[in-house]
Amino acid sequence: MSAKNTSYLKQLDGIRFIAVSLVLIDHWSDDRLKIPFGFLGVCIFFVLSGFLITRILLNAKDKDEALGRSHRFSLKQFYIRRTIRIFPVYYLSILMLYVLNVPPVREKIIWCLTYSTNIYIAIHQSWLGVIDHLWSLAVEEQFYLFFPFVVFFIPSRYLVRVLYGFIILSVALRFVLFLNNVAWMASYVLMPTCLDAFGMGGLLAYFFYHKNEKVKAFITNKLWLVLSIVVYAGVVGISKMISEEQNIITIVFLRLFESLLALFLVGNAAYNFGGMARFVLENKVAVYLGRISYGIYIYHNFIYNYYHSGPLHPTVRVLNKLPFIAHHLPLKFIFLYAVTVAAATVSWFLIEKPINQWKDKFGY
Structure with missing residues (x-):
């Protein structure tokens, strides 16, 4: 298999x-915004994860078969590498919040430690304040627990059917x-109800890895990307016409159309966008911020969240002293983004990057 099929894809950092x-x-x-940008952003991450993980596992499976070894080696390598990449910052954040007695970490510490905050949210129909965003990391970890076994132990000729099955199963479960x-929170945060996003990413990885030129021509046809954006916007618009609250469109079908949009975004980036899109995705700022996006995602909710940062929160107190910024949404966003990037940068250079170097010892 060509090294190109498992090489670093720069534009994905831009995504x-x-x-x-x-x-x-x-x-x-x-x-103030009525468009569910947060839902879309998380869905793009899920599709991207499905793409990258499937690509890694397909490569590992081919190497195992070429060397005549069992898949036990590659399973161990996969989980070690995922642990090195994901656990340090996550558990360090949980530890700091626990020590500082930030609610509701102490009360929900077992849910946090076991990557099951999404299950808590679904059962209790309640968000978790400063740690509510960790539900998506729980979904990804739960996906990682079983998906390598699917790739390694299901014959390759059936994998595409299984991935299509993920999509159908996910929509059916939400329905x-x-x-x-x-x-509605159960449909949103449970891992099985997110499988359409992972399934689409997996399908893209399968055809990308096996150099399917027909799929490449389809994915890179910009008409489909534009159409996916238009359809997504239409679905959001229809859902708002039905109700400002959660309804059948947002609960059952929104993630499916978010996943389709994400599929074309990730697919075009994997095959390399040209023109202005290439400039946006490959410029140094976008690539760097994409590289440290894990830290940005984890820390942003601790720094500020409109829905749960109370009047005594340090960031709120600073913003109260800067009314011009606090009452000007674009300036407020730039200020908060700068603070979050600063925190993620410190984390990247002091914690993540040094620890990530250990992954080289467990390469495929």
């Missing part, structure tokens, strides 16, 4: 930058939950 920025815009917008009047 990470876009995804994390959409989440930040949503959480910092003072409830069943809706029909049974289960709170």
Whole structure:
């Protein structure tokens, strides 16, 4: 298999930058925006994760088969590398919040330590304040627990069917939950109800890895990207016409159309956008911010969130002393983004980057 199929794809860091920025815009917008940018940003991350993880696992499977070894080696390598990349910053953040007695970390510490805050949210129909955004990391970890076994132990000729099955199953589960009047948060945060996003990313990885030229021509046809944007906007518009509250469109179908849009974004970036899009995704600022996007995502909610940062929160107190910034949304966003990037930069150079170098010892 060509090294090109598993090499670093620069524009995907630009996609990470876009995804994390959409989440930040949503959480910092003072409830003025009526477009679910946060939902879309998280969905882009899920599709991107499905793409990257599937690509890694397909490469590992081919190497195992070429060397005549069992998949136990690659399973161990995969989980070690994921642990090195994800756990340090996550658990350090949880530890600091626990020591500082930031609610509700102490009360929900077991849920935090076991990457199951999404399950808590679904069961109790309640967000978790400063740590509510960690639900998406829980979803990804739960996906990582079983998906390598799917790739390694299901014959390759059936993998595409399984990934299509993920998409169908996810939409069907959301529909069943809706029909049974289960709170919308369950449909949003449970891992099985997010599988359409991971499934689309996996399908893209499969065809990318195996150099399917027909799929490449389809994905890189900008007509489909434009159409996916128009359809997504239409779905959001229709949902608002039905109700400003959660409804069948937002609960059952929105993630499906978010995933389609993300599929074309990630796919075009994987095959390399040209023109202005290339400039946006490959400029040094976008690439750097995409590279540290994990830290940006984790820390942003601690720094500020319109929905749960109370009057005694340090950032709120600073903003109260800077009314010109506090009451000017674009300036407020720039200020908060700068603070968050500063925190993520310190984290990247002091914690993440040094620890990530250990992954080289467990390369494929």
